[in-house]
Amino acid sequence: MRPLRFVALGDSLTEGVGDPVGENWRGWAALLADGLGPDVEFTNLAVSGSQTRDVLERQLPAALALRPDLVSVVIGVNDTLRRTFDIHAVAARLDEVYAALRARDVALLTACLPDPGAMLGLPGALAGPLARRQRAVNTVVHALSERYEAVHLHASEGAWLTDRAMWSADRLHPGERGHRQLAVRFHTLLAEAGLATGAGPCPEPEFPAPTRSAGLWWLATAGTGWVARRCTDLLPQLLTLAAAEVRHKARGSSARLDLSASHAVAAALAALSGPEQRPEVA
Template identity: 70%
Template sequence: MPGSTGGSVRFAALGDSLTEGVGDPAVDGEGWRGWAALLAESLSPPEVPVGFRNFAVSGAQTRDVWSSQTPQALAFEPDLVSVVVGVNDTLRCTFDIHRVTARLDRVYGAFAERGALLLTACLPDPGALLGLPGALARPLARRQRAVNTVVHALSERYGAVHLHAADGAWVADRAMWSADRLHPGEAGHRALAVRFHERLRLSGRELGPAPALTAERPPPSRTASLAWLATAGTGWVLRRCTDLLPQLAALAADEVRHGLRGTAGRLDLRAASAASAALASVGAVSGELKGAPAQVH
């Protein structure tokens, strides 16, 4: 995978805390390492140097990736760019799938125009990871499915190497997750790096050996996870979701009403229609979405 600078490879990572590496402490104990750094070490044969910059910031939303991280990464002139973002958007009362879609389309397009290869991923919903009650979890799951639908379609549009990281087995394996239940632990970050490496290999890229899959540190115990949730976890969730809580309560009430009436399917239809309309607005509706009904407000 030769780059634009004398045969080297330049890899830029954009996104939020997942790509920043939260959950996988750096070897020297300073900050985080994470899947992107692990992947960077395996992107080329030993004789080809790799330049790596991680622009991801904890808490980032799609607007931050577009307005701040993208200009910085474009100046780096990368050959390979990972854009993994969207979960924080679903945790805000300002969530708007149209705006998320427009921003991602601009981000993907900016790098594709420069000839960079994109790495993208669909992600599990935060409600499932945190084990929220159904009436609270389902609205968040619906939002994340909408984001994943958009990421799938735009990844196809821009020829991205796309990773399905929202599957049930990944979410259910507690050994993959850190004590906060929302970020991968070392094992999870290594698994992501290995899966991205495999996707790149299947795309025909010349790579170095895959990252090691075996974690050097044991996963957190159930006791440690419960302790985190009872102390730091509560504060973390409140900081991330303060503006969402009133709206989430209303969404949960709506969920219960539709459940009692047997019309819960309308909520799923509404979310799917909104994602389809958002993709249509940027001219990126995939074949399987063209037959979806118009947006329901």
């Protein structure tokens, strides 16, 4: 009987940013792999900065070539940080990724994610547009996870979001404790589904948390560059969106922005064909 093959797809969260071990990142997916059973082959294909397009075009083919039994797809935040954000395109790509995996009887693991604007503590006018985008992505992930019978984690809510001990200095990535929290919660869901037979990951950190000065140094050097690379093409548009946010608030018409976003999500989901209409993937 061959080992269980677990492949992780996604961005910096799944790559393990925030949970350093030696010169490398570890992260929740690696911690989870240790608790799936006695014989597991784990491959992490996640790459920092990835968007849904990268998962579809690069990571998915590599994953399928490994003939996996379980694949995690945790992605979407970087899409919201781009001026090219389009919920229709995000929904279509995720639908294609999920469908390709389920067509091969691969068990699918998904999660909805926190709003980056809130995590960074941005002012309301700047945070509002990002929150609306992340809610749109999460709604799509919820709907498609149900459609494709994925094991789905609600990581966009809960006390862990406001517990600073869970987060690294950049406030966007979990620290070791946060990564362990994700691994524990994923393991619980997989065990309930009969997909995890090993002991669950330990929730307590193995290494001491970075000192405040070390965290600030990282944020001032590598962390600042990380944020800048992902927001360069968004900032001008975000300022425009923030101005619109302020205008609608002054007019008392902020609900129109939420309604427009909800309509866009509904249209994006309605445009997708269900699994029963899809041709089999070769």
